[in-house]
Amino acid sequence: MADYVDMKTLKFLLKEVYDANKLTKYDKFKEYDVESFEMLLDSTKSFSDKFLKPFYKEMDTNPAHYKNGKIIVHPSVEKVMRNAGENGSIGSIFSYDDGGMQLPLLIHQANGFIAGAANNGAIGYPGLTSGAAHLIVTFGNDELKKRFTPKMISGDWGGTMCLTEPQAGSSLSDIITSAKKLSDGSYSIKGDKIFISGGDHDYCDNFVHLVLARIDGAPKGTKGISLFAVPKNNIDENHNVTDSNNVTTIGDFQKLGEKGFCTTHLAFGEKGVCKGWLVGTENKGLSHMFQMMNSARIDVGMKGASLSTAAYLSSLEYAKERPQGRRISSSGNKNIESDQVNIIEHPDVRRMLLFQECISQGSLALLLQCSLYYDLSKVESDEKKEKYHDLLEILTPIAKTYPAEKGLESISNGLQVLGGYGFCTDYDLEQYYRDIRIMSIYEGTTGIQSLDLMGRKIIMKNGESFKFLINEFKETIEKASTYEELKPYANTFKNYSKDLSDTIMELIQIAIKGDHERYISDATIFMEYMSNVVIAWQWLKISACAKEKIINGADDHLTSFYEKKIHAMKFYFKYELTRNKGIKEILLHPDSLTIPNKEKKIFI
Structure with a gap:
């Protein structure tokens, strides 16, 4: 097992x-x-x-x-x-x-x-x-x-x-x-x-x-x-x-x-x-309760990360042991006389497994990052306490939502790896799939978290708190840029983080002009957009640490472990972070198709 x-x-x-x-x-x-x-x-x-x-x-x-x-x-x-x-x-x-x-x-x-x-x-x-x-x-x-x-x-x-x-x-x-x-x-x-x-x-x-x-x-x-x-x-x-x-x-x-x-x-x-x-x-009951709710939101996010991790490891083991089909050669042919290969040899299965790895470990990383910010906000000097408190405030909606929403998608991929068996109670995948579904509802739905992120957190203190996050991004970019292998990814992340800032400024202009409903109408889409950048930041940070360990003389076994982290980062940047190009287009599109328009008598 x-x-x-x-x-x-x-x-x-x-x-x-x-x-x-x-x-x-x-x-x-x-x-x-x-x-x-x-x-x-x-x-x-x-x-x-x-x-x-x-x-x-x-x-x-x-x-x-x-x-x-x-x-x-x-x-x-x-x-x-x-x-x-x-x-x-x-x-x-x-x-x-x-x-x-x-x-x-x-x-x-x-x-x-x-x-x-x-x-x-x-x-x-x-x-x-x-x-x-x-x-x-x-x-x-x-x-x-x-x-x-x-x-x-x-x-x-x-x-x-x-x-x-x-x-x-x-x-x-x-x-x-x-x-x-x-x-x-x-x-x-x-x-x-x-x-x-x-x-x-x-x-x-x-x-x-x-x-x-x-x-x-x-x-x-x-x-x-x-x-x-x-x-x-x-x-x-x-x-x-x-x-x-x-x-x-x-x-x-x-x-x-x-x-x-x-x-x-x-x-x-x-x-x-x-x-x-x-x-x-x-x-003052609601403000008091929000202390527990913010803590509970981190807990819910961690449950999402836990479930997606367990599902990933289960489907990974299955893929390593399940023989099915044969590899296609570079010429495009199959040798039907050869033995079947385990399904982990098939690129599409590997894609699903890498997706699971990126989501589950990226989620865990963000939640640990938030937990560290909480601890530092309790023990640091007053000026730094404010910084870490604000970082936690900005990231909590993402830390609650991303592991729930993308975790569900991740477990769905894990279930798919098992094929028909994934749909059966013989394996835990179907239970993981059912169990994680509540995480996007618990302690404030995805919609509520998204409204909080876009309507309050990114504009908190006139955007000064958001600058703390941008500075955290910059620290990671600087460290990753010192390694030749990671430099292209550091530059890519730099561009996407700049896109995030620029997009926020364009969206805020909509609110400044008085159209607050339009500004907030795609908050859930914005949640996905910003989350992709935040998780990319975590993967770049993980990769920079892994690369440092390799250069400092890790043995072969550990080098393989660290290289796997860098490979996962590259996968995330190619398959997930690039989605932000299309999401940005949605966010800045002039048509407001989800806002009720009774004049045109368009009703859902």
């Missing part, structure tokens, strides 16, 4: 491309070193081998479901939650004072990549618990922290985020869940929330739901939304569970993929008073 993760590539990216060890020079991470980082990665791989991967298909064929008022999930969820608590991974990036491991996000996300490639559904339970606890740690008062977070970090209690309502999906300004202040300082929460991932099951003693609701008399729209911590069950002064807090599980949504990760409908206050406690400041 194929391995589900390429540990060699992961460690190469961490140690050599992003130099994870440099983080240990900062006081926050001084307790760690390269060896401890590697030990954590190997430990995660060992656990994933034993307790995650073996149940991946089983959790799909025996999905989470609603029965007699409860959500039934696979028994392995209990082991996952307990282990996540015992090994500290739920609170791994929290400070020591808050009960965490004070681990760099870079290493935390690398661990998540390994576990997600083994079983992307199972890791959702501790992952959301971590995000919910982090919100309370960041914005909650000391009493709330003491009441809720210790048992969340230990894995005894679960955590969720509750945003969506039946009438309010992406449009959070329309939520109607209410919060009425009570005499003891808590709030009575009443309303329904749907699509709540990990919302209920028997393997946690309690759940702490982070709920967006509107306090009586609050302003309309997003400026009147507050955030509340709402436990499923009440707790006493010793933090032990007592009676119900009237959070009712109405049902579970049966889904195309991620079937082992329950998705619930919760009713708050339907059967009596449901108490919640304000987290942070009144009417």
